[in-house]
Amino acid sequence: MHALRELLNQKEREIRRLESLSASTQEFWQLQSQTLVFALKEKETLIKALQEALTSSTKDVEALANSLSSSDLAPALLQQIQEKEDLLAQSLAEQTRLQAEWQRQLQVVEEAASAREHKLQEQLRQRSQDAKERGQEIAQVRRQLAQAEAKLSQGAVLLEEHCTKLAGLQEMENLKAHALEKALREGEEKDRLLQHLQAHWATARKHVSEGQSHFLLPPI
Secondary structure, eight states: HHHHHHHHHHHHHHHHHHHHHHHHHHHHHHHHHHHHHHHHHHHHHHHHHHHHHHHHHHHHHHHHHHHHTTSSHHHHHHHHHHHHHHHHHHHHHHHHHHHHHHHHHHHHHHHHHHHHHHHHHHHHHHHHHHHHHHHHHHHHHHHHHHHHHHHHHHHHHHHHHHHHHHHHHHHHHHHHHHHHHHHHHHHHHHHHHHHHHHHHHHHHHHHHHHHSSOOOOOOO
16 A cells, blocks of 8 residues: 555655656747747847948948049049949848858758757657656556555455354353353362262261161261
8 A cells, every 4th residue: 555655645746757857848849949039139130231331332432433423523533432342242241141141050950949949849748748647657556546545545454254153253262161150169069069968978878887876877
């Protein structure tokens, strides 16, 4: 009985541990995935804003260069403006490349998050199955415990009945012993009386044989 109860408590503790672990794992992966995706989205927004700013600056430089090309400014100034325009174009191209790289990394992260989510769902399914099996084991242990308690209760009833019968038999034995003891005492008393009568008879015959008695004693 004690072993069954201990097994039942152990199974219930194991189910609670699995449920707690499952909830903690799911919460951890969801939080981690959301944080990473949010960071990548934020970087993407910043890159897009920078790209728009660079595009606007390039247009302004182009407009300024067009307006200056018709004037009598020195060719050196136009050369500097052209160089600045080339640098802006290179910067814009680099930012475009970085944006594409971030998009690729974001796609990789999203795919990894999806794979982790699928793996987590599989783990949760397995743990749910384990919890279900543990629940079935607990139900089986409870049935065994109930059967053992029923047998124990039945055994207690039978034991009480046997004790009652044994007490009755013991009482009968006591009555028999008392009756036997009484019969023995009565037999001993009769033996003493018989011995006394025999002694008296022997004495009476002796007196008769010696002529000391003139009367015949009646037979006993």
